[in-house]
Ligand SMILES: Cc1cc2nc3c(=O)[nH]c(=O)nc-3n(C[C@H](O)[C@H](O)[C@H](O)COP(=O)(O)OP(=O)(O)OC[C@H]3O[C@@H](n4cnc5c(N)ncnc54)[C@H](O)[C@@H]3O)c2cc1C
């Protein structure tokens with residue numbers, strides 16, 4: 001069960017390399033590594049000498065792409081143990097960056113949303129950030145009632161991991177929170193929630 | 202008229218500020234406050250030249266939060282067809298005029314971390330109001346202002362005195378001093394937005410240099426002081442009102458249609474806002490698109506035209522009006 005046709009649903013256009021950029025920063029999560037590895041041909045030495053790759057393997061489905069990414073030969077390569085460490089590193093990089101820097105983000109929507117929040121925080125325009133969705137369709141969802149965020153939501157409705165209310169996952173996306181909105185589905189008649197459907201695997 | 206309700210005003214001050222540049226102050230006839238505006242906004246000034254009405258856009262340069270009056274600065278363009286000559290030669294303190302409500306097509310992006318302003322000549326006007334607002338809001342900005350000669354540069358000293366030489370840099374062509382655009386573009390912190398206003402060649406050059414320096418188009422903003430250019434006279438058929446309109450050498454389609462008593466919406470009269478977009482039903486000839494609103498595909502399709510700045514050459518042009 002999904003409410004469709006909501007305009008705030010982000011569109012991920014794919015990791016096209018911007019040739020005129022003075023600096024390329026790639027923030028990659030899990031399968032997102034493929035988005036860059038498949039574009040190896042577009043990355044000449046000049047581009048690589050201006051590139052910084054930040055990578056985090058993805059949780060339990062982890063298949064490490066560390067080596068393959070390292071072998072690309074970017075000026076800087078960093079593999080973080082968790083998304084939080086990668087984001088911390090990204091903040092450091094952006095804090096001293098100049099205009100002419102492009103940020104590329106690839107991975108699950110939850111990861112793209114969180115990296116995007118860091119970028120917006122540093123004054124980047126969301127439309128200028130290059131994104132590609134790779135890997136699971138799992139969503140990061142904010143409960144509109146208790147404001148708690150649940151990561152990796154694959155079903156709708158699902159029980160909020162904070163307050164327990166059954167939440168319908170909407171396409172309504174908040175850029176500020178980097179999360180979809182989850183709304184209680186059985187408010188009128190508690191207990192009447194439909195069976196969860198697996199929608200975002 | 203379709204640019205919105207006009208405000209009757211009195212010209213309370215006319216001040217020469219530089220070679221061929223004068224400042225005009227407008228206060229409401231009824232003594233009430235002017236609407237607030239935001240830095241970058243312009244108004245349309247209606248000029249009644251012995252029954253012939255001219256309407257030009259002028260950027261507001263008074264402080265945006267000061268609603269006691271509006272101020273504009275007008276450059277008397279060489280071979281003016283009328284508007285700026287009228288303002289310079291005919292308008293006197295005490296005169297009554299009409300101005301539109303403010304419209305902003307050059308809004309700063311307030312999410313920006315820093316604002317880099319690049320002005321050429323009279324293109325300084327929208328930035329004067331913007332800087333008032335930046336400075337009041339504590340926003341980080343820098344102005345790079347190019348003038349041909351010192352005596353043609355309006356407000357150079359005032360701006361340096363008000364904001365300091367670290368924030369306002371003047372470059373003078375006559376002293377062989379140019380804005381180091383490439384160097385500026387390379388040294389801006391992430392989150393900077395650039396705004397350029399000045400002669401067409403300068404705007405094109407700065408925007409191109411911006412893209413070449415790897416800046417995203419979202420961070421590059423410009424305003425062109427476009428106006429209708431003279432050209433060969435032509436006729437248009439208005440299919441809905443069944444009228445034939447003759448557009449003279451010095452006239453725009455918008456002006457000719459207005460003169461025939463037909464109300465057409467407009468906001469900028471400079472090819473930027475999109476209000477005067479009109480559907481073309483028949484076009485046997487060539488549309489001369491002079492606007493910056495329609496996309497290249499739309500221009501090529503020949504289905505739409507902006508009445509305020511574009512022209513036509515050929516046998517027949519029918520518009521859905
Ligand atoms: C959003 C916006 C903001 C603006 N803000 C300002 C401002 O703050 N200050 C300001 O001074 N201007 C501003 N302008 C420009 C202003 O609206 C007018 O275009 C300008 O004053 C010229 O008006 P005009 O009627 O004298 O010129 P026009 O007579 O309309 O002439 C326009 C141009 O056509 C050419 N031309 C006219 N007649 C001939 C001819 N016979 N042969 C060859 N060429 C000819 C001239 O080169 C002239 O530059 C702004 C424009 C826009 C769109």
Ligand code: FES
Pocket residue numbers: 466467468469470471472473474475476477478492494507508509510
């Ligand atoms: S009036 Fe704005 S584009 Fe014509």
